[in-house]
Amino acid sequence: MAEVLIQKIWMYDLMIVTNELELEELSEKLENHLIESKASWLKIHFTFVYYSIFKYNKFKNLENFCNDIIAKHPSIIFESTEFTSLHESALVSILKRDDLQMQESVIWDYVIKWGTAQNQVYPRNWKNDVMNKIKPYKKILDKQLLKDLEQHFILPDQPIKSIILSKRLILSQELPARVNEPFSTIISEEHIAIFSSWIDNRPSFYSRNNPYEFQLLIRGSKDGFSPRIFWDICDGHVNTIVVTKVRGTDEIIGGFNPLAWDKTKIDHMKTNKSFIFSFKDGNIQDSILSRVKNENDALWYPPLKSKYGPIFGDCEFTMVSYVSDFTQDKLSWCSNYNCYEKSIRTNNDKFSIIDYEVSLYLYFRKVVYQSYYSFTMSL
Structure with a gap:
């Protein structure tokens, strides 16, 4: 960021x-x-x-x-x-x-x-x-x-x-509906507090004074479910959280990427700050956090970006669709390889999703504004 x-x-x-x-x-x-x-x-x-x-x-x-x-x-x-x-x-x-x-x-x-x-x-x-x-x-x-x-x-x-x-x-007409929409249709403020704590490696969750603000970049149900849309909108954005809601189980599965998504790159991406996670039934009390273990293979930016969305590790969390719609074919999955600490699912079954979102987090945004504004005003 x-x-x-x-x-x-x-x-x-x-x-x-x-x-x-x-x-x-x-x-x-x-x-x-x-x-x-x-x-x-x-x-x-x-x-x-x-x-x-x-x-x-x-x-x-x-x-x-x-x-x-x-x-x-x-x-x-x-x-x-x-x-x-x-x-x-x-x-x-x-x-x-x-x-x-x-x-x-x-x-x-x-x-x-x-x-x-x-x-x-x-x-x-x-x-x-x-x-x-x-x-x-x-x-x-x-x-x-x-x-x-x-x-x-x-x-x-x-x-x-x-x-x-x-x-x-x-x-007389109403302002755009998105202004009044909830931040997310998948996660709650409690999930956001947990993500913020995981980003900071805190042993306990933020109960208040969360230093992060999250801005929604993509909602599949609004922007579309094709892999290409994911790469086009996320291209160049760093520090993003991907969350999906699994069809049939209501699991919430996702990952955090501190690096910039790059739709032109085909390569393994190196970072020691990424992580993947899951919430069984979406319940914050039943979560699994898995941090990257092999930082050289933290993420994979694939060649077929018309079929593959985000890929964490060696498919330890990956979104896939061969029909340009993550909701239609059951090809997304979470492997149990060794790029991350542990598997975030109890099985390797492939799945489709109900919806997904990608959010950009902004760190101490107000402090950045005020500090930089004060600096420029003094020039």
Whole structure:
């Protein structure tokens, strides 16, 4: 994870440096490349990117990219812990959006929150009703606007004299379903805590303060079950957890790969950090963890990527389909060879799956944001 993070940050830094050197054409090309090819990285590191671009006030394409996301999902910035440190120009840029999907009264609350953070001298003991959110700030409001506001709450249908913007458009349709979907349809928060503990080689499981955040990359039932889809989507991603739900047994079987998946490579992959696992009936109390023993054969990136998905060790956990659908043919299996400490199944029977997911884990993401943001702001 750190290696990929550094690579992407290096590209972002290069864009900043070329801009400071007034190499505008190169800077713009790098900016567009980040948007077109590294959109997932920009979204994962959204807070860092958004807060930093306004320091330079040059990257309008990135600004528009971020504002389009904020318009649909304003909570990503308004509910962030760094909201009150948002640059004034950034806040103004957001408020100018007519398609911001948030009620005006809620936006006003956030504007007051931001404003009071900039000036700590603000009224005390004021209530939460709408009028009391306005009256304490009458000194900064136009007199006519203040009168119109008071009139509006008494006679809302009467015309007002102040010139104001038209009402913000709130879309009636629901936001994409995936936003409200559970993180996983296979595993629970308890499983995630266990994975995090295994990654850290902890003797006990994280009960709270889990330092890892998991981001879903693939869900078979949504993205498709062909091996080729697995390689195309996972290509280049490091530190991933693969989980499958076995048809007929409800076992959860999977593995952790700290290395980057590479759809162009055909080779045995070396690492001493990978592991495979199983949960009988999905029960967290009945788990088997098997760490890599032969690090030179920790994983195998096969030549036939149209038929083979992930292969851990010497097929000690492998997903296979000759009909481009892991759910249709019973060819996936877990061998009992010696690349890993022990077998994660009690038999060598081949199986098909109900569903599978691949998730990317992010280590201390918030700390990385804040530390790197502080570093770049000091340059």
